[in-house]
Amino acid sequence: xxxxxxxxxxxxxxxxxxxxxxxxxxxxxxxxxxxxxxxxxxxxxxxxxxxxxxxxxxxxxxxxxxxxxxxxxxxxxxxxxxxxxxxxxxxxxxxxxxxxxxxxxxxxxxxxxxxxxxxxxxxxxxxxxxxxxxxxxxxxxxxxxxxxxxxxxxxxxxxxxxxxxxxxxxxxxxxxxxxxxxxxxxxxxxxxxxxxxxxxxxxxxxxxxxxxxxxxxxxxxxxxxxxxxxxxxxxxxxxxxxxxxxxxx
Amino acid sequence: xxxxxxxxxxxxxxxxxxxxxxxxxxxxxxxxxxxxxxxxxxxxxxxxxxxxxxxxxxxxxxxxxxxxxxxxxxxxxxxxxxxxxxxxxxxxxxxxxxxxxxxxxxxxxxxxxxxxxxxxxxxxxxxxxxxxxxxxxxxxxxxxxxxxxxxxxxxxxxxxxxxxxxxxxxxxxxxxxxxxxxxxxxxxxxxxxxxxxxxxxxxxxxxxxxxxxxxxxxxxxxxxxxxxxxxxxxxxxxxxxxxxxxxxxxxxxxxxxxxxxxxxxxxxxxxxxxxxxxxxxx
Numbered sequence: 121x122x123x124x125x126x127x128x129x130x131x132x133x134x135x136x137x138x139x140x141x142x143x144x145x146x147x148x149x150x151x152x153x154x155x156x157x158x159x160x161x162x163x164x165x166x167x168x169x170x171x172x173x174x175x176x177x178x179x180x181x182x183x184x185x186x187x188x189x190x191x192x193x194x195x196x197x198x199x200x201x202x203x204x205x206x207x208x209x210x211x212x213x214x215x216x217x218x219x220x221x222x223x224x225x226x227x228x229x230x231x232x233x234x235x236x237x238x239x240x241x242x243x244x245x246x247x248x249x250x251x252x253x254x255x256x257x258x259x260x261x262x263x264x265x266x267x268x269x270x271x272x273x274x275x276x277x278x279x280x281x282x283x284x285x286x287x288x289x290x291x292x293x294x295x296x297x298x299x300x301x302x303x304x305x306x307x308x309x310x311x312x313x314x315x316x317x318x319x320x321x322x323x324x325x326x327x328x329x330x331x332x333x334x335x336x337x338x339x340x341x342x343x344x345x346x347x348x349x350x351x352x353x354x355x356x357x358x359x360x361x362x363x364x365x366x367x368x369x
Numbered sequence: 370x371x372x373x374x375x376x377x378x379x380x381x382x383x384x385x386x387x388x389x390x391x392x393x394x395x396x397x398x399x400x401x402x403x404x405x406x407x408x409x410x411x412x413x414x415x416x417x418x419x420x421x422x423x424x425x426x427x428x429x430x431x432x433x434x435x436x437x438x439x440x441x442x443x444x445x446x447x448x449x450x451x452x453x454x455x456x457x458x459x460x461x462x463x464x465x466x467x468x469x470x471x472x473x474x475x476x477x478x479x480x481x482x483x484x485x486x487x488x489x490x491x492x493x494x495x496x497x498x499x500x501x502x503x504x505x506x507x508x509x510x511x512x513x514x515x516x517x518x519x520x521x522x523x524x525x526x527x528x529x530x531x532x533x534x535x536x537x538x539x540x541x542x543x544x545x546x547x548x549x550x551x552x553x554x555x556x557x558x559x560x561x562x563x564x565x566x567x568x569x570x571x572x573x574x575x576x577x578x579x580x581x582x583x584x585x586x587x588x589x590x591x592x593x594x595x596x597x598x599x600x601x602x603x604x605x606x607x608x609x610x611x612x613x614x615x616x617x618x619x620x621x622x623x624x625x626x627x628x629x630x631x632x633x634x635x636x637x638x639x640x641x642x643x644x645x646x647x648x649x650x651x
Contacts, residue, residue: 204471
């Protein structure tokens with residue numbers, strides 16, 4: 121099986137800027153593989169190290185030790201990001217542009233030829249259902265529309281790997297359902313999706329495999345169906361169990 | 370695995386990303402109101418001054434040109450500093466820097482794109498400002514020294530290149546865009562007004578202090594060299610609706626351009642070095 125993402129002994133330490141303060145260990149010896157064509161859920165409570173791991177994969181943060189690669193290319197090389205699409209959590213895209221101009225800008229970065237560029241923009245705008253609002257300035261978009269234009273920019277290069285950071289965060293149930301449908305459609309097209317979310321019901325529905333991180337360490341990794349069978353409960357309870365949550369009553 | 374189409378299989382780092390990023394910056398400038406407001410202000414103030422006749426002095430056109438050029442210089446500095454100061458902080462604040470840098474864009478390309486965008490935007494604004502100035506001046510004097518105007522606009526633009534690069538460096542060093550803009554404004558105006566006199570000052574000082582001031586004189590970019598308003602105001606470059614021969618010495622002009630390019634490159638290099646080391650945490 122092809123590994124799209126490979127992480128070996130990843131360790132990320134943030135040095136404190138304040139004198140005398142100890143550095144913070146964000147990720148501790150993480151080993152992870154994401155296989156081609158699967159939807160992989162990356163879970164963990166806030167501060168578990170999910171975003172730091174994503175930051176390493178995207179080249180925003182350098183690892184203290186260990187290595188990470190995407191499609192076999194070291195993540196420190198900009199070329200590693202050629203075949204990926206990334207949707208950050210809650211981004212406010214250039215408000216002086218409209219959706220079409222925004223996508224044209226990102227398409228230009230991927231050197232998509234002009235004729236193909238317009239076709240690709242049409243396809244992604246239809247996919248995220250923003251075709252009718254393509255010439256409206258982004259500043260007039262609702263939160264859900266902003267998130268969908270974000271998804272459109274992540275898909276503009278027809279990526280083989282999609283990295284989504286809380287893609288349904290802040291969306292209403294209809295918006296969430298739409299994003300979920302898009303992820304399902306991408307999976308059917310054979311794309312690999314790596315996403316973090318706190319919506320465990322959604323993760324249970326769309327993911328093939330999950331990894332649960334806690335305090336920088338990988339606690340569990342496996343197929344969703346196997347975990348549900350092993351723990352005899354839903355994914356939310358599996359998660360709470362693994363992170364050691366005990367109800368007070 | 371599904372394979373991507375051919376256009377995403379190879380990439381060479383080149384000017385494509387820089388031009389794409391610069392294009393967005395230019396688009397931002399012409400969709401914001403800053404430039405239009407400043408142009409209208411220059412036009413109104415100059416027209417108001419032009420309508421007044423002081424003591425029936427027929428040399429009033431010189432004062433008019435002086436006032437108009439001063440406004441153009443101030444406005445161009447406002448545009449250059451405010452546009453450049455907000456670029457990188459605004460990208461971080463709105464988080465657009467993350468999807469951008471998650472694409473095959475190097476940080477050096479990002480800095481270069483932002484610089485080019487701001488510089489070109491300043492150039493467009495300058496053409497607008499000087500176009501009005503040319504019309505105003507030609508309507509009063511019935512002369513249009515094209516070559517001197519071209520040299521003046523070029524030198525002005527090169528000067529703004531240094532200013533934009535300086536402000537971009539400030540924007541990766543200082544946290545708040547407002548403090549960066551204020552500091553850069555003070556530094557730029559300080560250099561323009563006092564930079565050329567530092568060597569004279571150093572001569573009057575003794576010992577270590579004098580050496581420090583001398584070192585400062587050689588270290589700062591001499592922006593005052595690019596202010597050739599007197600050439601235009603007093604028609605030192607000749608007159609008449611023809612290409613003049615008595616313009617700014619071309620050797621000086623080329624030298625000043627190289628000097629500006631070197632300083633701009635050095636400041637951008639520093640910006641890239643600082644920005645490269647920045648951890649981009651979401």
